[in-house]
Amino acid sequence: MAQMTMIQAITDALRSELRNDPNVLVFGEDVGVNGGVFRATEGLQQEFGEDRVFDTPLAESGIGGLAVGLSLQGFRPVPEIQFFGFVFEVMDSIAGQLARQRYRSGGKFSAPVTFRSPFGGGVHTPDMHADSLEGLMAQTPGVKVVIPSTPYDAKGLLISSIRDNDTVVFLEHMKLYRSFRQEVPEESYTIPLGKAEVKREGTDVTIVTYGAMVHESLKAAEELEKEGFSAEVIDLRTVSPIDIETIIASVEKTGRAIVVQEAQKQAGIAANVVAEINDRAILSLEAPVLRVAAPDTVFPFPQAEAVWLPNYKDVIATAKKVLTF
Amino acid sequence: MVSKTQNAKLDAKKTLEVVEEQFQTLQILNESGEIVNEAAMPDLSDEQLQELMRRMVYTRILDQRSISLNRQGRLGFYAPTAGQEASQLASQFALEKEDFILPGYRDVPQIVWHGLPLSQAFLWSRGHFQGMQIPDGVNVLHPQIIIGAQYVQTAGVALAFKKRGTKAVAITYTGDGGTSQGDFYEGMNFAGAYKAPAIFIAQNNRFAISTPVEKQSAAKTLAQKAVAAGIPGIQVDGMDPLAVYAAVREARERAINGEGPTFIETLTYRYGPHTMAGDDPTRYRTADLDNEWEKKDPLVRFRKFLENKGLWSEEKENEVIEQAKEDIKEAIKLADAAPKQKVTDLMSIMYEEMPQNLKEQYEIYKEKESK
Numbered sequence: 013m014a015q016m017t018m019i020q021a022i023t024d025a026l027r028s029e030l031r032n033d034p035n036v037l038v039f040g041e042d043v044g045v046n047g048g049v050f051r052a053t054e055g056l057q058q059e060f061g062e063d064r065v066f067d068t069p070l071a072e073s074g075i076g077g078l079a080v081g082l083s084l085q086g087f088r089p090v091p092e093i094q095f096f097g098f099v100f101e102v103m104d105s106i107a108g109q110l111a112r113q114r115y116r117s118g119g120k121f122s123a124p125v126t127f128r129s130p131f132g133g134g135v136h137t138p139d140m141h142a143d144s145l146e147g148l149m150a151q152t153p154g155v156k157v158v159i160p161s162t163p164y165d166a167k168g169l170l171i172s173s174i175r176d177n178d179t180v181v182f183l184e185h186m187k188l189y190r191s192f193r194q195e196v197p198e199e200s201y202t203i204p205l206g207k208a209e210v211k212r213e214g215t216d217v218t219i220v221t222y223g224a225m226v227h228e229s230l231k232a233a234e235e236l237e238k239e240g241f242s243a244e245v246i247d248l249r250t251v252s253p254i255d256i257e258t259i260i261a262s263v264e265k266t267g268r269a270i271v272v273q274e275a276q277k278q279a280g281i282a283a284n285v286v287a288e289i290n291d292r293a294i295l296s297l298e299a300p301v302l303r304v305a306a307p308d309t310v311f312p313f314p315q316a317e318a319v320w321l322p323n324y325k326d327v328i329a330t331a332k333k334v335l336t337f
Numbered sequence: 338m339v340s341k342t343q344n345a346k347l348d349a350k351k352t353l354e355v356v357e358e359q360f361q362t363l364q365i366l367n368e369s370g371e372i373v374n375e376a377a378m379p380d381l382s383d384e385q386l387q388e389l390m391r392r393m394v395y396t397r398i399l400d401q402r403s404i405s406l407n408r409q410g411r412l413g414f415y416a417p418t419a420g421q422e423a424s425q426l427a428s429q430f431a432l433e434k435e436d437f438i439l440p441g442y443r444d445v446p447q448i449v450w451h452g453l454p455l456s457q458a459f460l461w462s463r464g465h466f467q468g469m470q471i472p473d474g475v476n477v478l479h480p481q482i483i484i485g486a487q488y489v490q491t492a493g494v495a496l497a498f499k500k501r502g503t504k505a506v507a508i509t510y511t512g513d514g515g516t517s518q519g520d521f522y523e524g525m526n527f528a529g530a531y532k533a534p535a536i537f538i539a540q541n542n543r544f545a546i547s548t549p550v551e552k553q554s555a556a557k558t559l560a561q562k563a564v565a566a567g568i569p570g571i572q573v574d575g576m577d578p579l580a581v582y583a584a585v586r587e588a589r590e591r592a593i594n595g596e597g598p599t600f601i602e603t604l605t606y607r608y609g610p611h612t613m614a615g616d617d618p619t620r621y622r623t624a625d626l627d628n629e630w631e632k633k634d635p636l637v638r639f640r641k642f643l644e645n646k647g648l649w650s651e652e653k654e655n656e657v658i659e660q661a662k663e664d665i666k667e668a669i670k671l672a673d674a675a676p677k678q679k680v681t682d683l684m685s686i687m688y689e690e691m692p693q694n695l696k697e698q699y700e701i702y703k704e705k706e707s708k
Contacts (some may be wrong), residue, residue, distance in 0.1 A: 037500075063500060069530050074489050074523035081493015084437075084478065085501065104520075108483055109490070116479055118470035119686040154687060177689040206692055253692035 021163035025170035040092030076105020097140030111154030132185035144275035150252035161226035168203030208255035214244035232327035299337030370641025417609030423635035427578035431585035456671035488524025495533035514545020534592035547621035563600035575603025606630035
């Protein structure tokens with residue numbers, strides 16, 4: 013076991029899969045000799061050569077097309093989109109092409125591609141770097157969307173994503189890259205996609221969340237504990253498809269739930285979680301399921317992040333509304 | 338270098354003229370079927386020349402029958418191909434089996450001649466998932482509906498060939514309108530930067546639906562767009578099967594020798610409407626223009642060329658026509674026999690393993706379908 017940051021765990025997962033499967037290719041803007049703008053691919057080109065880990069021209073759509081073409085010839089591309097705000101340039105390759113590759117070919121061609129991309133607020137990035145756009149991807153039949161919140165999860169989920177024979181969008185929260193270390197096994201291991209994890213057990217209210225909001229929710233749960241409320245925190249880890257079973261089991265136990273996301277209220281996936289709970293556990297609910305989300309404006313100017321991004325205080329306030337309904 | 342720059346008078350217009358002069362149209366066979374460029378004549382045997390003619394005649398019939406079958410409601414989406422036989426078939430004829438084709442929506446003939454059964458092409462037109470269950474060993478992708486997407490994907494397939502050391506090329510097609518897309522540029526630029534074995538073809542039939550090519554770009558030729566990617570570009574008479582063949586064959590040679598991609602513009606014309614979905618070319622094309630291009634018909638000039646060599650006859654042509662009609666009838670019958678699609682079929686081809694939401698929905702539809 014080693015103490016790793018999330019970014020180190022990600023590099024470790026990439027190294028593991030580059031070793032494990034000669035078809036794995038890592039490419040993107042500045043991922044080669046530079047090691048990536050966040051050092052996620054540090055040292056990989058040195059170890060595996062330019063044939064396996066390489067830079068691309070600066071064009072996200074071209075990167076997406078490269079992934080399509082390479083996947084059609086049996087490669088297992090792991091392209092990087094430098095910041096997920098740039099996904100609009102490559103929406104067609106992901107949602108219009110790879111997501112449909114298996115379907116369009118009647119099952120003949122798979123699309124084993126893993127797009128890695130950083131996102132997330134709280135680090136004062138310029139425009140179009142931090143936006144939470146997972147909702148766009150989660151609405152796309154044919155792709156899976158994974159968002160880890162810990163170094164341990166990041167490594168296991170990334171290895172699973174790369175091994176998955178369908179397209180995965182793997183979103184890495186920038187604020188979590190180096191904010192803490194965790195014990196991460198040095199050997200390869202996997203965490204199944206589509207499986208949530210109960211990060212904290214509780215009995216009074218279920219908090220369903222993902223990404224940086226997992227940590228805000230855990231912090232809120234600690235505060236709530238002091239006030240006598242026991243909150244169960246579920247980290248979705250995969251936001252599409254969501255792990256209905258884990259969510260419903262928890263809601264049936266607690267009778268109350270909130271969904272916490274960093275994205276705007278009209279975006280993200282919270283509305284889907286609420287709908288699933290309403291469909292499946294309405295008779296267990298003591299109160300409506302409320303959402304903690306950002307306001308429905310464009311992602312804030314860097315100096316306005318603090319007042320705009322949801323945090324543990326918002327989680328506490330919303331949890332209390334539900335607890336005292 | 339420094340002194341030269343200092344002495345040169347800035348003349349941007351001149352620069353453009355110099356560029357345009359580089360892109361002369363390659364023609365081998367003129368409208369009367371005479372060889373006008375012996376030096377560029379490709380090395381084709383008599384049998385190969387006859388086979389190319391056979392394919393062009395066959396495909397003209399396929400187009401006529403497809404239009405008629407569409408009108409009868411026996412085919413769905415169809416983009417007519419008449420006029421483009423030289424551009425489509427002579428380019429495919431220059432390929433080898435291991436080469437991979439990424440077609441646009443009008444490029445069904447190329448993938449049929451590359452090995453896709455006709456019945457499956459008809460199923461694709463109708464909108465059936467079995468249409469693009471490409472048989473093993475047939476190196477083609479489904480016709481691409483998103484204009485330009487096939488270009489960036491071609492860079493990827495070509496890079497894969499380079500990485501695997503496969504002596505094969507990836508070839509793709511778009512139209513004149515498609516050259517305005519970002520993916521058109523990105524695809525050629527990526528392939529150029531990686532020196533990947535790709536052939537990019539733009540079939541310039543002068544119209545993108547109703548929009549004339551002059552409204553796509555101020556560029557005098559489309560071929561010169563290759564300059565932006567730093568790759569060779571060539572403009573060919575797209576009504577001349579020998580010129581198209583020679584250009585593609587040369588590009589293929591260069592590609593498999595590790596010299597990178599080529600961009601080829603074929604000057605061609607579509608005699609029919611844009612698609613069978615209600616397009617009416619008389620709204621945007623003059624009869625004069627149609628007549629002018631009908632004189633350039635690739636079948637007419639190639640027929641004359643072969644007849645002069647004693648390689649073609651009316652009898653031969655009629656045999657091909659009869660064969661085509663018979664094959665088409667048979668293929669439609671096969672397409673008719675395909676099972677109706679069920680929602681559960683569509684669910685089964687989404688992922689390797691169905692996620693929870695689909696598993697649930699699968700059970701619901703299985704129940705519905707069992708009634």
